[in-house]
Amino acid sequence: MSDLRTIKITVLRYRPEEEDEPTEQTYEVEFRDDWVVLDALNHIKDHIDGTLSFRWSCRMGVCGSCGMMVNGEPKLTCAAMLRDYYPNEMHVEPLVNFPIVRDLVTDMTDFMDKLKAVKPWIIREEEKPVSEGEYLQTPDQLKDYKQFSQCINCMLCYAACPVYGLEHDFVGPAAIALGHRYNLDSRDEGNQQRQHVIASKEGIWECTYVGECSVVCPKHVDPAEAIQQTKVATTTNRLKSLVMPWGNKK
Amino acid sequence: MNYKEHKSEPFWWGMFSQGGVIAALLIPIHIFLCGLAVPLGLIDPELLSYERITALLQNPLVKLYLCVLLIFPLYHAAHRIRFTLAEIGLHSLAKVLPVLCYGGALAGTAVVLYILWVLL
Numbered sequence: 001m002s003d004l005r006t007i008k009i010t011v012l013r014y015r016p017e018e019e020d021e022p023t024e025q026t027y028e029v030e031f032r033d034d035w036v037v038l039d040a041l042n043h044i045k046d047h048i049d050g051t052l053s054f055r056w057s058c059r060m061g062v063c064g065s066c067g068m069m070v071n072g073e074p075k076l077t078c079a080a081m082l083r084d085y086y087p088n089e090m091h092v093e094p095l096v097n098f099p100i101v102r103d104l105v106t107d108m109t110d111f112m113d114k115l116k117a118v119k120p121w122i123i124r125e126e127e128k129p130v131s132e133g134e135y136l137q138t139p140d141q142l143k144d145y146k147q148f149s150q151c152i153n154c155m156l157c158y159a160a161c162p163v164y165g166l167e168h169d170f171v172g173p174a175a176i177a178l179g180h181r182y183n184l185d186s187r188d189e190g191n192q193q194r195q196h197v198i199a200s201k202e203g204i205w206e207c208t209y210v211g212e213c214s215v216v217c218p219k220h221v222d223p224a225e226a227i228q229q230t231k232v233a234t235t236t237n238r239l240k241s242l243v244m245p246w247g248n249k250k
Numbered sequence: 251m252n253y254k255e256h257k258s259e260p261f262w263w264g265m266f267s268q269g270g271v272i273a274a275l276l277i278p279i280h281i282f283l284c285g286l287a288v289p290l291g292l293i294d295p296e297l298l299s300y301e302r303i304t305a306l307l308q309n310p311l312v313k314l315y316l317c318v319l320l321i322f323p324l325y326h327a328a329h330r331i332r333f334t335l336a337e338i339g340l341h342s343l344a345k346v347l348p349v350l351c352y353g354g355a356l357a358g359t360a361v362v363l364y365i366l367w368v369l370l
Contacts, residue, residue: 117253166337169251200253205263208333231263238260 004030007086009040011052012093014100022100025049026089029082037077037092038066041104054104061218064154068104069093074156076218095159097168111155114171117197118179123190141186148181148226150219157213157223169202173213173223176204180226199234207231262329262352269326276319304370313366320362328355 006028014022027048029040038056045052057063059078066077071091082090098106128135157173164170179194197203204227213223240247287293296302306312328351335351336344 113251117251162337166341171253196255197253199255199260201256201259202251202253203256205256205259208337231260232267235260235264235267238257239264 003033005086006030007040007082008089009037009044010089010091011041011044011104012091012100013052013103015051015102031082031086033083035082037068037070037075037080037082037090040082041077041092052104053102062152064152067095067154067156067159069096069159074159074216076154076156079218095155097159097161097165098155106155108155110168111153111158111172111175114175115153115178118171118175118194119190120175120178120182122182122185122188123193124187125189135187137186144186145181145184147221148177148184151178151181151217151221152219154218156216156218160212160216162210162212163206163208167202167206170206171197171200171203173207173227174221176207176230177221177223177226180230183230195234198230204230204234262325262348265322265325265355266329267326269322269324269329272319273323273326277323280319307366307370313370316366317362321359324355324358325352328352 008026008028010024010026012022013025027044029043029048031040031043035043038059041052041054042056045054054066054068054077056066056078058065061076061079064076067074068077069075069092070077070080071085072093074095077092092104094100094104094106098108098110101107151174153174155174158164161170161173164172176198179198182188183191183194183198199205207224207227209224209228211224214221214225217223283293284298288295288298307316332347332351335347340347
């Protein structure tokens, strides 16, 4: 191959059994034009330094496991082309705002707990028997929530969110957007079960509409919009329940 | 984590949101009329003379309009200042900031009402 070039990649290392604080290690990687950052990390692991740890799976922007800070920006490393950074040096670090387990691997327990709290699944007050068939939905009803259903839980939005960085109790962009996705689903009846989480102090009200979550989302979900829509709906419902306390509070 | 729906926040956010719309849509018109149109000679200054304006202010609809114009943006500012202060490092004051900021907006509301309905 004649198109090989060499790029310097500095990776944040943290081996808790050896060191108290994260350190940096620089590798020189020969890469081909079509390589992404994840290819370089796999090349390092396979040929240069087998001790480097990082998460990855699908290599095609679907699994959401290879999110890292690439030159300070949250990116899916399977979608960040090395040629876009060459000839400059690159820095690869674990997603910020999360504790580091080892090297580029972060602890995502906090996000998983929040995701579970918004109940991101279809809730029915009463399930109809299978014999009555499926729950039908029109293309328009699908359109209402479709973009929010594209979330792959990669957590780039949490790394980009300055509010989450300051206030770790914040339920955060992806979890709220996914709760919103089910609230908008015509088959769902679980709005009330999610409301106490989504409309809590730690929920939508913590967001100051910085909008970075929507900027970094690799799947073009717009969590900032989900939060904004929920703020408007919650405020309108609250006003309605004050003006008409006898009315349907849904 | 024990989550609880926040009951008062929709009110403050609603005021913030309305205040933002009013500040963005109506205040520029007044800035243009008083700050640009008169100095540029597009409007006869006599139209905004003290006598004409004080006479206009006797109309309750004008008073109501001024209430909306002046009061809602106060809550917009209060909400913005509250969150900005918390985020630039006064996080430990998170409980006091709403009292100070919305308290300031409430005081401003009282001043506007006093001027429009008592002084004028």
